[in-house]
Amino acid sequence: MVDDAQWIDDASRRVLVFVARRVAAERIATVFAARDAGLPSGLAELPRIPLTGLADEDARALLCASTLAGPDAEVIDRILAEAHGNPLALLEFAHHAEPFGVPGPRRFRAGVVDALEEQFVQRFERLPEAVRSLVVLAATEPVGDLGLLRRAARLLGLDAAELTLAENAGLLTLGPLLRFRHPLVRSAVYASATPEKRRAMHGALAAATDPETDLDRRAWHRAHAVIHPDEDIAAELERSADRARLRGGFAAAAAFMERAGQLTPAPGRQAGRLLGAARLRLQAGAPDAARALVTRAERRPMDAEGRARARLLRARIDYQRSHSPEATARLVDVVTELAPEQARETYLEAFASLMYNDNHPGRLKELGTRIRSRAPQRETARPADLLLDALLDQTMRPPEEAVPAMRDAVAAYRKAARSSGPWRMNLLCQAVIDLRDDEAMEETADCQAEVARRQGSLASLPQVLRYQAVARVSVGRFDEARAPAGVRTPPRR
Known part of the structure; x- marks a missing residue:
């Protein structure tokens, strides 16, 4: 749930x-x-x-059951009108209803959420000013680390012990971690603070965070404590993005890098960081967000290398969004022209796209001919080179002549370290399935699932898990497969 x-x-x-x-x-x-x-x-x-909300009869029963002394009829009517049958709103309004006889004129509300937020803000505004500052500080720190909050409070000249007043007001709960009564409380409190006050809170939290043990949280708070571009903070965010990327957190890495781009003073370097954020968004499976970042980067001054990176990223984004033959061919052309060192890996990816998404066998052969004429030759063949050769042989030569290249590619990958991108492992899985090698099939499928999870590659995870299920079914492990109905291997061309 x-x-x-x-x-x-x-x-x-x-x-x-x-x-x-x-x-x-x-x-x-x-x-x-x-x-x-x-x-x-x-x-x-x-x-x-x-x-939908509770009916009036049920709402009245809930109000009566949740309060020791039932509110008078006029208060109940007002609560019912404000809560619209929302159980949380009914309970909150009942426990914090003011003793009044005839309700004053009610302001128009867009919905019960607005009414709840107003209720929380009213409780917040009744607190002493110092306690309100403490609650804003707590709303600025997402983890609820009381030790960090105490250190930051001291830097602001506040006494964290006074948070008990906010607890008594029903806004938060103190314990091993500070928890707000409801996410609406935190968002309402944070929104109620002025931008200047929020920056002050982020600054205190950054200063109170240990740079030896929590560099990334410190960098994030520093980034939200400033207005003007700052290269020192931008560089720290970029290092945080690198750490997140290495542990497979592409979405977090993209957020760090995007903020780094926003805080970079030099326009040329800013464009580079925004392109880096776009690449990470694409790896996290968010091509639309990646495209928006490329557009922002292109508005900044860029050298020839930067323009080439932007053009290459656009081609990759178009390819990932549609996997159409046109986008695939354009990606092959752009990579051949701008990034020949990445060509063979990209050719593998492009070949996979057309193999899985196109129903015209002739197009796959056309792409194979295009790739074979352009693929750079290497003195020492890597596993990726062998796999590309095997796939091209499968497409363009008789089946019996393709088997040796397929076996060479599978053997090379089984000996190599488990560092291949999951999209490449999908191709290897297909080759192993075609060879009918049960042992290699399970090993390869498990390996690709491990790689996808370790790298946080959400864009390719569905295909990865599909192959793992196919491998289990193929070797008769139906209980382990637990695959959805209709799973089948891609058609061979």
């Missing part, structure tokens, strides 16, 4: 939606609770059950 699904990060949402679509045949239910407004991509396509 995922509550408040509109607030989860993009990478988690993609994985959860991917799983939710594939458990229909299992005794598993996946439930997302989300607001209708701004429903995240992917969730809208799942079966939906609209939740």
